[in-house]
Structures are given as C-alpha cells and as structure tokens.
Amino acid sequence: MDTPLLNATEIRQRIWQELQRAVQDRHHEWRTPVLATVDAHGAPQARTVVLRQADARQTELQFFTDKRSPKVAELEAPPSVALVFWSKRLSWQLRIQATATVQGSGPEVDGVWARVSQSPAAGDYLSANAPGAAWNPDATDPAPDHSQHHLAIVTLRVQNIDWLELARTGHRRAVFTADQWEWRVP
Numbered sequence: 200m201d202t203p204l205l206n207a208t209e210i211r212q213r214i215w216q217e218l219q220r221a222v223q224d225r226h227h228e229w230r231t232p233v234l235a236t237v238d239a240h241g242a243p244q245a246r247t248v249v250l251r252q253a254d255a256r257q258t259e260l261q262f263f264t265d266k267r268s269p270k271v272a273e274l275e276a277p278p279s280v281a282l283v284f285w286s287k288r289l290s291w292q293l294r295i296q297a298t299a300t301v302q303g304s305g306p307e308v309d310g311v312w313a314r315v316s317q318s319p320a321a322g323d324y325l326s327a328n329a330p331g332a333a334w335n336p337d338a339t340d341p342a343p344d345h346s347q348h349h350l351a352i353v354t355l356r357v358q359n360i361d362w363l364e365l366a367r368t369g370h371r372r373a374v375f376t377a378d379q380w381e382w383r384v385p
C-alpha cells in the first residue's frame with residue numbers, strides 16, 4: 200500500500216524535524232546546504248556551510264564562520280540570503296530565503312567557542328591569515344594565535360521555505376511563510 204501523502208501542516212513539521220536531525224547527524228544530506236549571497240559588485244556568490252542549529256519555534260537556522268571571511272561583509276549589506284538543501288532520501292529540495300545577523304562576540308559566541316575550541320575544528324577559527332587572502336605556499340605561515348579566535352555565529356531568520364517534492368506519481372511544491380502556505384506548480 201502506498202504511504203499517504205503528507206498534508207501541508209505535516210510537511211512543515213517534517214521539514215523542521217529533518218533540519219533538526221541534520222544538526223545532530225553528520226551523515227544527513229541537509230547538514231551541508233549551499234548558502235547564496237550577493238557580493239559588493241552585485242555578483243552571486245554561493246558556498247557550502249554546515250548547519251549548526253535549527254530552531255522551529257523561532258524559525259531560525261545557524262552556521263559558524265570566520266568573521267574575517269568575505270561572506271560576512273556580504274551578509275551585512277543587505278542581509279538577504281538564500282539557502283538550498285537537497286535530500287535524495289526524502290526526494291525533497293528546500294529553497295529558503297532568510298535574513299542574516301552576524302555575532303562576532305558576546306556570551307553566545309563564548310559558549311560556542313568553549314565547545315569548538317576543544318574540537319579538531321578549532322584551527323578553522325584560529326588561523327593568522329584571513330580566509331580568501333592571497334597565500335604563498337613557499338612562505339612560512341605565522342603561528343596561530345590561540346588567545347584570539349575569529350568564530351562568528353550567523354543566525355538566519357527564515358522568511359519563506361519553497362519546498363519541492365519529486366515523485367513518480369507527480370511532483371508537489373508549496374511555499375511556507377511563518378503563518379501561511381500555498382501550493383505552487385512544481
């Protein structure tokens with residue numbers, strides 16, 4: 200017997216459930232979405248990030264970055280971003296539009312750093328050279344300064360989720376905002 204199709208309420212719940220799972224499960228296909236921004240020249244930029252938090256109640260997502268990376272300036276003016284997730288297992292694509300805020304210091308960053316500094320990822324936020332800077336492979340890199348990390352938390356407030364389900368029996372698509380949803384032609 201075929202599994203009954205999820206209705207819109209169930210789809211919304213399942214989307215957030217899967218996003219929360221992706222934060223915990225390093226093998227989840229939604230753990231590494233593509234984040235798209237627009238740079239200072241109006242050109243599109245896109246890159247993979249690791250999903251670190253998914254809060255269904257606040258409709259917020261988080262990832263971590265080096266506060267010196269070019270994407271941070273792109274997130275600040277204007278703070279509009281898009282995220283794309285694809286899961287073969289679910290046959291679901293999510294295209295999320297969101298507004299970003301960047302925290303480079305404060306108690307939340309201190310709390311995250313206390314954890315990350317004990318992990319193998321600590322080096323990602325300690326390098327003396329800024330991400331994207333010119334690099335000479337023949338020169339000796341300055342030693343990392345362990346007294347100063349560059350971790351920033353990026354919080355994405357979700358504006359809408361464009362959900363697409365691929366199925367042999369017929370594709371389905373719906374757009375969800377905070378309190379509404381509507382079906383769309385896939």
Ligand SMILES: Cc1cc2nc3c(=O)[nH]c(=O)nc-3n(C[C@H](O)[C@H](O)[C@H](O)COP(=O)(O)O)c2cc1C
Pocket residue numbers: 231244246247248249250262263264265268269270271330331
């Ligand atoms: C699997 C994977 C996960 C990544 N996760 C992150 C991440 O969580 N945060 C981050 O800043 N960069 C992450 N990166 C690196 C970015 O994709 C990107 O190369 C880097 O941040 C520089 O981007 P920018 O020049 O647009 O700032 C990841 C790359 C890969 C391949």
